[in-house]
Amino acid sequence: MDKIDSGLLESVADLHEIPAGAYNIRKNGEGFSRRSTANIEIVAKTDKPGIDIIVAPGTKNESVHIPVIITESGIDDLVYNDFYIGDDADVLIVAGCGIHNSGDEKSQHDGIHSFHIGKNARIKYVEKHYGEGDGKGERILNPVTVVEQDENSVCEMEMVQIKGVDSTVRDTKAHLAAGAKLIVTERLLTHGKQYARSDMDVYLDGEDASAQIISRSVAKDNSKQIFHPNAIGNARCRAHVQCDSIIMDDATVSSIPAITANSADAQIVHEAAIGRINNDQLIKLMTFGMNEEEAEEVIISGFLK
Amino acid sequence: MLKLENVSFTVDVDGSDLGIIDNITLEIPDNAFTVITGPNGGGKSTLARLIMGIEKPTSGKIYYNDIDITDMSVTERAKLGIGYAFQQPPRFKGLTVRRLLSLAAGSELPVDECCGYLTSVGLCSKDYLNREMDNSLSGGEAKRIEIATLMARKLGVAIFDEPEAGIDLWSFSMLVESFKAMSSGSHNSVIVISHQERIMQLADVMIVIADGKIRSIGSKDEIFPQLMGEFNENCGFRGKEGK
Numbered sequence: 001m002d003k004i005d006s007g008l009l010e011s012v013a014d015l016h017e018i019p020a021g022a023y024n025i026r027k028n029g030e031g032f033s034r035r036s037t038a039n040i041e042i043v044a045k046t047d048k049p050g051i052d053i054i055v056a057p058g059t060k061n062e063s064v065h066i067p068v069i070i071t072e073s074g075i076d077d078l079v080y081n082d083f084y085i086g087d088d089a090d091v092l093i094v095a096g097c098g099i100h101n102s103g104d105e106k107s108q109h110d111g112i113h114s115f116h117i118g119k120n121a122r123i124k125y126v127e128k129h130y131g132e133g134d135g136k137g138e139r140i141l142n143p144v145t146v147v148e149q150d151e152n153s154v155c156e157m158e159m160v161q162i163k164g165v166d167s168t169v170r171d172t173k174a175h176l177a178a179g180a181k182l183i184v185t186e187r188l189l190t191h192g193k194q195y196a197r198s199d200m201d202v203y204l205d206g207e208d209a210s211a212q213i214i215s216r217s218v219a220k221d222n223s224k225q226i227f228h229p230n231a232i233g234n235a236r237c238r239a240h241v242q243c244d245s246i247i248m249d250d251a252t253v254s255s256i257p258a259i260t261a262n263s264a265d266a267q268i269v270h271e272a273a274i275g276r277i278n279n280d281q282l283i284k285l286m287t288f289g290m291n292e293e294e295a296e297e298v299i300i301s302g303f304l305k
Numbered sequence: 306m307l308k309l310e311n312v313s314f315t316v317d318v319d320g321s322d323l324g325i326i327d328n329i330t331l332e333i334p335d336n337a338f339t340v341i342t343g344p345n346g347g348g349k350s351t352l353a354r355l356i357m358g359i360e361k362p363t364s365g366k367i368y369y370n371d372i373d374i375t376d377m378s379v380t381e382r383a384k385l386g387i388g389y390a391f392q393q394p395p396r397f398k399g400l401t402v403r404r405l406l407s408l409a410a411g412s413e414l415p416v417d418e419c420c421g422y423l424t425s426v427g428l429c430s431k432d433y434l435n436r437e438m439d440n441s442l443s444g445g446e447a448k449r450i451e452i453a454t455l456m457a458r459k460l461g462v463a464i465f466d467e468p469e470a471g472i473d474l475w476s477f478s479m480l481v482e483s484f485k486a487m488s489s490g491s492h493n494s495v496i497v498i499s500h501q502e503r504i505m506q507l508a509d510v511m512i513v514i515a516d517g518k519i520r521s522i523g524s525k526d527e528i529f530p531q532l533m534g535e536f537n538e539n540c541g542f543r544g545k546e547g548k
Contacts, residue, residue: 216399244398280395283359288409288458289383298408302399 004071004100011130012096013067019094023065024051029077032069040064040091050080050112053093057086057118065094068111073103073137080112087118087150096128099139099165108140115146117153117180124156131164138166147174149182151206156183161196162304163189170198178206178235186215187304190223190251200229204237204266211239218300219251230258233266241270246277246303307333307356307462307494312365314351314517325351327517328365333462333510338484339496340508340525342532348517349498350392353464356496357389358382369462386461386493390468394451396439402450403434409454422453425483427476444471452480456487463492469501481507505529 001009005027009015018033022040025032029049036042039059043052053064066081085091101107117123131139141161149155161168174182182202190196202211211231219225231239243255257270277299285295314326326348333339341349354360356367358379367375374382397405406422407414420430426449436442438450448471455463465484472480481503487495497504505511511528513520521528 278395280391280393281397283379284391284395285408286379287357287383287387287389288454289380289411290408291378291380298400299397302397302404305399 005069008069008071008098008100008130008132009067011132012069012098012128013065013094015065015067019063019065021063021065022053023067024053026066026068026077026079028070028072028075037062042066045080045082048080049078050082052082052084054084055086055089055091057088059086059089059091061090063092063094067095068097068109070097070099070101070107070109073101073107073135074105075107075109077109078112079109081114083113083115083117083123085115085117085121085123085153088120089118090122091124093123093125094127095125096130097141098130099133099141101131101133101137101139102135103133104136106138106140108138108142110142110144112144113146115148115155117147117149117155119150120152121150122154122156124158126158127160129159129161129165129168131166133164139164140167141165142167142169143171145170145172147172147182149174149176149180149209151177152179153177154181154183158185158187160187161189162187165196166192166194168196168198170196170200172198172200174200174202174211176202176204176206176209176211176237178208180206180209182209182211182213184211184213186213186217186227188215188217188225189220189300189304190217190225191220192223193221194223196224197226198228201232202230202239203232203234204239205234207235207237209235209237211237213239213241215243216245216304217243217253218246218248218304219253220248222250224252226254226256228256228258229270230260231268231270232260232262233268234262236263236265237267239266239268241268243270243272244303245274246300247274248276306335306368306370308368309356310366310368312355312362312367314348314355314360315363324517326355326362329517329519331512331519331522333494333496335461335494337494337509338487338507339494339510339512340505341496341498341512341514342500342505343514343520347515349514350466352514353389353466353496353498356462356464357387359389386459388455388458388460388463388492390451390455390463390465392466392470392498394447396442396447398437398439400438401435402438405438405450405454406457410457414457418457422456423450425456425479425486426450426453427479428453445473445476448472449476449480452483455492456483460492462494462496463487464496464498466498467500468497469499469504477501477503 423430
C-alpha cells in the first residue's frame with residue numbers, strides 16, 4: 001500500500017492500518033486484500049464483480065470494512081456487494097469510496113449494495129465518499145442501496161460526501177417488515193460545479209415499522225443538489241423525513257420530500273428547509289474574534305456533523 | 306476606557322433619515338459596572354451594537370483604550386477584548402453548548418470549566434453540555450447560554466443586552482449573583498442594558514438613554530431616585546397615593 005492508498009483509506013474508512021476483523025479492500029476495480037473471520041465470511045462472486053458478506057446469526061460487536069479506492073484515471077468500476085445479516089446479529093459495516101484522479105479521464109465507481117437484515121438484527125452502516133487529485137478527469141460515484149429489513153431489525157445508515165466528488169446520483173430503496181426501524185442520515189457538501197442527486201424510497205410494510213430520514217447539506221459555488229426522499233406507509237407505522245440545506249454563492253438546491261400513506265394508521269411527517277447562513281450567526285461568532293470565513297466554516301462543519 | 310465622541314447613527318426610512326442615536330458623547334470607565342436603562346426604542350441596543358461594531362456610526366468617533374476603533378470590524382474589536390451578549394441569541398444547528406463555549410474561550414474547554422459557567426447562569430450542566438444550540442432550546446435557556454459565552458472569555462468590556470429578558474424568576478436571582486461576581490471579577494468593565502431594579506442596584510455608573518440621547522448619567526444613588534420619581538409622576542394612580 002502506498003501513500004495515496006493509505007490517505008484515501010483514512011478519508012473514507014478512518015483506517016490507519018489493516019483493520020481488525022473482517023475486511024475487503026478493492027483497488028482500481030479488483031480485489032486487493034481480504035479477510036474473513038469465524039462469524040463473518042467474505043466470498044467473491046463468481047457471476048459478476050463483487051462480494052457476498054455473510055454474517056452468522058447472533059454475531060455481536062464485530063465489524064466489517066469494505067473500502068474501495070481508485071487511484072488510476074479512466075477506471076470505470078461496477079461492483080455488487082450483497083450483505084446477509086443473520087438473525088440477532090449486531091455489526092458495524094464501514095464502506096466508502098475514495099478516488100484519487102490525477103489524470104484527464106473520468107474515474108467512476110458504481111457500488112450496488114443490497115442488505116438482507118435478519119430478525120432482531122442490528123447494523124450500523126457508515127459510507128463515506130471522497131475525491132481528490134489535480135487532474136481534469138471527473139470523479140463520479142453512483143451508489144445504489146437496497147435494504148430488506150426483517151421483523152424488529154434496526155438499520156442505521158450514515159452516508160457522507162464532503163469533498164471532491166464531481167457527480168453523484170444516489171438511489172436508495174428500503175422495505176421494512178413489522179417492528180423494523182430505519183434511520184438514515186445523509187450529509188453532503190458540494191462545491192465548484194459538482195452535481196449530487198439523491199432519490200430514496202422507504203416502504204414501511206409491516207405494523208409498527210418506523211423510519212427517520214435526515215438529510216443535511218451545504219451547496220457552495222455553482223453546485224447543484226436534488227433531494228427526493230419518499231416515505232410510503234403501507235401499515236400502521238411512523239416516519240419522519242427532514243431535509244435541511246444551507247445554500248451559498250450561486251448554488252441550486254431542490255428539496256422534494258414526499259410522503260405517501262396507504263393505511264389510515266400511518267403517521268408520516270416531512271419537513272424541508274433551504275436557507276443561507278443567517279447574518280446574526282456570523283456576527284455572533286465574529287464577536288468571539290473569528291473572521292467571516294472562519295465563522296462560516298464553524299457553522300458549516302457544525303451543521304454537517 | 307471606552308469613549309464615544311459625538312456619535313450619531315441614522316437609518317434610511319423611505320428616503321428620509323431617522324435618527325436613532327443623536328450626538329452622544331460618553332466615557333465608560335474601567336473597573337466599573339455600568340447599567341444603561343431607558344424606555345424601549347430609545348437607542349440602548351443600537352448604542353451597544355455601535356460599540357461592538359455591528360453597526361457603524363453615521364458620524365462621530367469611538368475610542369477604546371485610546372485606540373480609534375470607529376472603522377474596525379467586529380472581529381478586530383473582539384480581538385481587542387470587547388464582547389457582546391445578544392438580546393436575541395442566534396441558534397446554531399449542530400453546534401453543541403460545549404463547543405460554543407469553547408469557541409468563545411478560544412480553546413477547547415475542559416468539562417468542569419464549562420460546567421462552572423453553566424451553573425453560574427442557573428443551568429444544570431450535565432443536561433446541557435452536549436445539547437445543540439438550536440431551536441430545541443427555549444428562549445430563556447438560549448439566553449442563559451448566551452450569557453455563559455461571555456463568562457467564558459476574559460474581556461476588557463463585556464456588554465450584555467437585556468440579560469434578564471425571558472429568564473424565569475428562579476434563575477433570575479442566580480443571574481444577579483453572577484453579575485455581582487462579574488462586577489468584581491473576570492472582566493475589566495461590564496456594561497448591562499437592563500430594566501431590572503435588582504441589576505441597577507449593582508451599578509457603579511448608571512446611564513439613562515431616551516430618544517437617542519443621554520438623559521442622565523451618574524452614580525446609582527443619584528440616578529435611581531430620579532427614575533423612581535419619574536415613574537410616580539407619570540403614573541396617575543401612583544401620584545394619588547396617600548391621598
